[in-house]
Amino acid sequence: MNKPTRARTLTGTALVLAASMALTACGGGDASSDAEPKKAKTSEAARVDNPLVATFDGGLYVLDGETLKPAKTIELPGFNRVNPAGDDDHVVISTDEGFRVFDAARQTFTDTEFKGAKPGHVVRHGGRTTLFTDGTGEVNVFDPAELGDGAEPRTRTYTSAEPHHGVAIELTDGELVTTLGTEEKRTGALVLDKDNKEIARAENCPGVHGEAAAKDEVVGLGCEDGVLLYKDGKFTKVDAPDDYARTGNQAGSDVSPVLLGDYKTDPEAELERPTRISLIDTRTAKMKLVDLGTSYSFRSLARGPHGEALVLGTNGVLHVIDPETGKVEKRIDAVGEWTEPLDWQQPRPTLFVRDHTAYVSEPGKRRLHAFDLDSGERLTSVTLPQGTNELSGTVAGH
Numbered sequence: 001m002n003k004p005t006r007a008r009t010l011t012g013t014a015l016v017l018a019a020s021m022a023l024t025a026c027g028g029g030d031a032s033s034d035a036e037p038k039k040a041k042t043s044e045a046a047r048v049d050n051p052l053v054a055t056f057d058g059g060l061y062v063l064d065g066e067t068l069k070p071a072k073t074i075e076l077p078g079f080n081r082v083n084p085a086g087d088d089d090h091v092v093i094s095t096d097e098g099f100r101v102f103d104a105a106r107q108t109f110t111d112t113e114f115k116g117a118k119p120g121h122v123v124r125h126g127g128r129t130t131l132f133t134d135g136t137g138e139v140n141v142f143d144p145a146e147l148g149d150g151a152e153p154r155t156r157t158y159t160s161a162e163p164h165h166g167v168a169i170e171l172t173d174g175e176l177v178t179t180l181g182t183e184e185k186r187t188g189a190l191v192l193d194k195d196n197k198e199i200a201r202a203e204n205c206p207g208v209h210g211e212a213a214a215k216d217e218v219v220g221l222g223c224e225d226g227v228l229l230y231k232d233g234k235f236t237k238v239d240a241p242d243d244y245a246r247t248g249n250q251a252g253s254d255v256s257p258v259l260l261g262d263y264k265t266d267p268e269a270e271l272e273r274p275t276r277i278s279l280i281d282t283r284t285a286k287m288k289l290v291d292l293g294t295s296y297s298f299r300s301l302a303r304g305p306h307g308e309a310l311v312l313g314t315n316g317v318l319h320v321i322d323p324e325t326g327k328v329e330k331r332i333d334a335v336g337e338w339t340e341p342l343d344w345q346q347p348r349p350t351l352f353v354r355d356h357t358a359y360v361s362e363p364g365k366r367r368l369h370a371f372d373l374d375s376g377e378r379l380t381s382v383t384l385p386q387g388t389n390e391l392s393g394t395v396a397g398h
Contacts, residue, residue: 083122084395086144202235212252256307258323363387
């Protein structure tokens, strides 16, 4: 029998007080849930428009998104991850101690932190950004527009029944879709209303991992035997054609009803290097498989401005795919051939897309490239002091 979930809504001050209880904290807000967020000054620095942030062993590179010229190097020890915060200026850095908000435009950390062990997925959707802390099972949701000038945002918080490697996404009507599981086993998802009361549940998604949102706000969650969809207030299971078929990484687009996912079929593999991708039609709840003839990694999937499915192959080619037909419409020679490392934390070529530009890292050569997705032409490249690992940047208007 499942343990009952605990729901609560806290602001920054309450979160700081709760930090001693090993919960994630955002800190500093007014005690009232509808209070105006307080401001924190950020250091003055030459502003970088459309910044990119790339991690390396020991820190971060902040780069100009147009020229790729490095603007600043930030020292930050440990294995760090980076995701867009959801506005023009900020990204979220996952560190050993939790999530930290970094003002990439001004190249400085803000005072906003969400402390907690094993910070995991960062999800942007519908003008809201959702953080899931694996070590505590806590979910924090905020409006990235409130991050301006170092502000600490008002925060909606929910704590899972058990800590686990999970993910959550808040919909535009305030519903929160979040995963179910423990440290040993993940089973599905539940949905909470805007008051954090459970309104739907599904426990037929073994190994649930990752999420993506398609057109009309259909949410997909990866399973080890297909994909779980949340649509029109209820869950629907998309069965995979194989008995074991892990679709743990997905990419969605607001203009496409089709989700892009990976597709792995060997449960015993130390590291499976699949050549097939999955395309999940949220209208029909059907899955189509496409063999690209080359493998790829979990950092290879993205979507283009017109809903194109994008996959960076280990043959160095960026595949531009029509999600409706599965046809590869364009092949962009992006980097040299590469091999996915066994350790997921080790560097490998990484794809990040913003508007009509695809950014691709080539850590073995310490290079970073920008490509125009419409023409397929390389716009510019840069050589950095060290090879990079994760690659992301600011993304507004989600």
